[in-house]
Amino acid sequence: MILKVFISIACLAVLTYAQTTNFVDKDSKLVGFAEPQWFKDNIPFVEVPDRQIEEVFYYRFTSHKRHMHYSGAGVGYTVTEFVHKVFWSQKFDTINAAAGHHIYESRWLRNPKYTEDYINFWSREGGAGNQQYSEWIANAAYANFLVTGNKDFILSQQEGLVNNFNGWNDRYEPTLDMYFLSPHDDAMEHSASSEQTDDPYHGGLGYRPSFNSEMYANAIAISKIARLNNDTRTAEEFEERAAKIRKGVLDYLWDDERTFFYHMFRENNTNNELLDTREEIGLFPWRFGVPDPEDPKYARAWEHLFDPQGFNSTYGPTTCEQRSPWFDGNQTAMCCFWNGNSWPYSTGHVINSLAAQIRNYGTTNVVNINTFLEVLHKYAETQFKDGKPYVAECHSPYRKLWVCDSRNGSEHYAHSTYVDNVLGDLLGIIPQADNTFLISPLIPSNGSKYNTTPGMKIYLNGELVGSQPALGEMSITIPPPIVDESYARKKVENYAANLNGFDYPMPDASFTSIHATVWQAVDGRVIYDHIPSNRWTSFDSPNDVDWFSVDFGPGRVKTIDQVTIHVYSDAALGNDVDCPERVTIEVLSASGSWEQAQNQSSTPSVCVPSDILTIHFDPVKTQKVRISFHRNVQENLWAGMTEVEIWAPWPQVDEEGTYEAEDGYLINAAITASDTASGGSYVGQIEADDAIVEFTGVWVEEAKEYDVQVYYSNGVQQEATLNLSINNVKTQVATFPPTINGWGQFDQNTYVVLRIPLLRGNNAIIFKHGDNLVELDKIRVLV
Ligand SMILES: [Ca+2]
Ligand SMILES: [Ca+2]
Structure with missing residues (x-):
């Protein structure tokens, strides 16, 4: 194969709608697509000789687009997992389980707003939803920065990402330097590690190679962001935390005899014995760089991926090894069995890991470009139904059947990576923090196309800038990212x-x-x-x-x-x-x-x-x-x-820094018209315990404490309070004295001033019901 890389398309580091180099007939790739122009504006176009790998590549952008969820003015876009709201989803119908996958897929879109809104959501608004399931959001946010080059944005996210990380502190075991959680909270309900407990649906608490590798990766990402921020103290703290977690995984979860990483029960396990079964999650650590590259013993784990008694099956890796007594390859339940089914969530991770093994650890007796391609092809082949590209929740390992595939529910399920497997792993576009473009494809050296000499050529905005006779690693210098500083500001x-x-x-x-x-x-x-x-x-x-x-x-x-x-x-x-x-x-x-x-x-x-x-x-x-x-x-x-x-x-106000309460995200609070209210209305009836008035998209250029005027009315002779949450990072109580004019009446002189710490970029200031009643008209941030 001759590989041509079209930098202006492939390298989305350039945050501008720059001139492009067109070798691919885009229209031919978008036949039958709704809103084809959106794809032309946003996605990289590739050609792959493997028809199924290519078809699924374009399809997966359509499935991702179906789940991009405009969540409200000032919030922008989030990403959902199911096509409709499900009862266990959190704020704005999000579920954090696959947030890392979502960001890795979304980072390749040309318009950075989609991904940055979503990262900002997790770092400032997600709240308790951030610890609903295991996650690698900080790692993915940093990976997004590597593509966009938007340094200001990633630096602004540091405090929120640290806050999320610390949200897991109560699940950290300091004597082992590892985190624990149930298989259920690691997105795996019925599984080999849960079926053996009194609660086969959730499983007992345990130390898992998946979640601990993710937390290692989150800590590394935070340390890198802190280094960019010249915050040495935080960088060193998180480097140290990362090193401890990594040591915990290598010391406790690896078994030299059985050559694999395992789940380890936390309860009734004084000898720290490991699970009796290999699970697919034991292959996650490589993509996050956990195994020691100097120690060849870890590479032996890959033998189990290709072993027919291990994970190797017709339609992708099984979620646990087939020789296990807990394995069930004929599961037909629509939901929640992760002891046999082929599962895109895990397959995406495994392919990331397989590529990492080849690039960062080296090929082995079973791992090479050809076997990598076999696994990727199988993943693509799995993502079909009735002859068309398709993804649902889980697939039979042996039959051409999507097992977990609820009608009007899990179609086009957004819970895995695939696009990133093609662009990052197969084509080997490895985004860098500096102004270089690094490519290292995992492609066999044969084939011909594009009427040119064999080898690898890189075109940048129409000009040939790099060429080499053989496939392999290649790096070129590219112009610095053109970042529109104000882009993420809600306008x-x-x-x-x-x-x-x-x-x-x-x-x-x-x-x-x-x-x-x-x-x-x-x-x-x-x-x-x-x-x-x-x-x-x-x-x-x-x-x-x-x-x-x-x-x-x-x-x-x-x-x-x-x-x-x-x-x-x-x-x-x-x-x-x-x-x-x-x-x-x-x-x-x-x-x-x-x-x-x-x-x-x-x-x-x-x-x-x-x-x-x-x-x-x-x-x-x-x-x-x-x-x-x-x-x-x-x-x-x-x-x-x-x-x-x-x-x-947006917002439509007379004075800079002003945000109307009625423009915010409201729960159990009522917009009411008033001639004296700014913008024609205010928000009242903030009575229920779960009532909130959230000022969304409150933009400041600099992270510091601000005086914020809160215009309100309090019509009884009694002080009232509201509880504030600022970006889910800080909380405070605001007190509102009685006002002279009574309920529903506002004027330019009736406000309280709060001292509020804001972060650079879009902030969420959330007022929650407190004591007695307050009506809110607007806030004004004094810049
Ligand atoms: Ca709609
Ligand atoms: Ca108002």
Whole structure:
């Protein structure tokens, strides 16, 4: 194979929509894709002779996109695991179990906002969700920095990442220098290490090679970030912590006789005996650099990956070795058996580890480029269903069958790495902290393509900048990253999104099909599939024109100039929803009547099914927007959309540093109109114990303490308090004396000043219910 690397495409270190070098016919790779332009704007394009590896590569960007979840103005994007909310998910429907996988996949997208919003979420807003399951978020955040080169951003995340790390302190055993948790909390319910306990679903507490390697990697990442921050004290502290964890794993979890890393029970195990079964998690440590490269004994573990009695099966590694009495290769339960099934979550890790073995430890009698390709190919081949690329929760090791594959639930499941296996492992793009581009492909040296001489060539923005006759490691100097300093600052946000499914922004429609809901059109998810379903449609409506409206909230008037519709169509499937004939926008005027928005035009001019339709109009101030869908009556088709977005400047305030309470993320608190309130409304009824008013996206350039004015009312002659959480890092209690004007009344002189430590970038200031009642109008950060 001749390898050409197209730097402007492959090296996303350049945070700009730079000139690109095009060898790949992009359109041919995107046939049948919804929103093809998004992929052209965001993904690297590759060609791989292995058809399945390539098909799954492009598919996995579509599956990732389905799970990119716009979570609210000021928050931006998070990533979900399931296509719909599940009861055990945490804030903004997130689950941290695969957050590391999500970031490793997402780091290859050209627009850095998606990944940086998500990292910022975990480091400042995730809260208790950060310790719901084992995680390698700090490691992944640093890996993202290596791709983007955005140093300011990663430095700003240090305190939050340290806070997350310390959130695990109560699960650290100092006599062993290792962390413990149950298999369940390591994302593995029924498994060889849990079936042997009194609680086969969760399993007992234990020391696991997976989680401890992840915590080692998190500590290393924090130490590297601290070094970049010139914070020697933190760097040394985390280097020391990392060294201890690593020693713990090597001293206690490795078995010289059985040549593998094992789970070790914490309870009733005075002799520190290791599990009787090899589990796939024992192959995770290599990708995180835990085994000692000087000691050849560790490489023997790889023999078990290729052993038919070990992990080797038709559709990828089994979750535990097949010779184990706990192994079950014929599991048919839809959920939660990790004692046999092939599991993308683990396979992605194992392929990362296999590539790390070849690059950092060396080839062995069983590990080489050819066996690496076999394992990667098998992983790609596994990700098909009915002849099309597909991923769900778990796959049979022997049969062409997705075992855990719930309808309208685990389709396109976002719980694993694959894109990173292709770009980072197979093609060997190894992002560097400095301005070099390092590539070290794991590709056999044969084949021909591109009408050129054999070997490896690197093109940078159209120019040949590196060439060598054979495949192998190659490094070139690249220009420094062009980082838009203000990029991550929230300047334009979507005012329509409401992932809670209640209160404001509130959707409504003149008619809604029984197969759809209005809420799914504002839930931040863009999913064009028939199943999983995520849409509003007017299917079966008796009307020729149906409207869909979005109400920002009582008194909450915003200046807007566009509406973006993600057009749903199932006409190609023989169903009856397709592009409307025409879409018009009306806005609610100050006098309460509906008026046409002025000078409406659409991009594109003609609606394209399963794509974006944007309606532009003259800027107008309104509290409520109505979209009229003129359906295609002639062909008897109805209208539909998977999402509507109203992007507009954010925040809309007169003074720099001001954020309206009604613009925040609210739980059990009510937006209320008031003539005296800033922005036309305030937030009251902060009464329930779980009530929160979160000011999102509060931007400061510099990490330090700020005076923050909080404009409020307290209508009774009694002091009130609210409990503050600042970025989930710091907490304090704020006291609000009675106000003279009474409830719902505000003025420029009635505020308290809080001294609040803020971090560089987007901050989350969360007010929670305290004693008595307070109504909040706005805050102003004095810069
Ligand atoms: Ca949606
Ligand atoms: Ca207000």
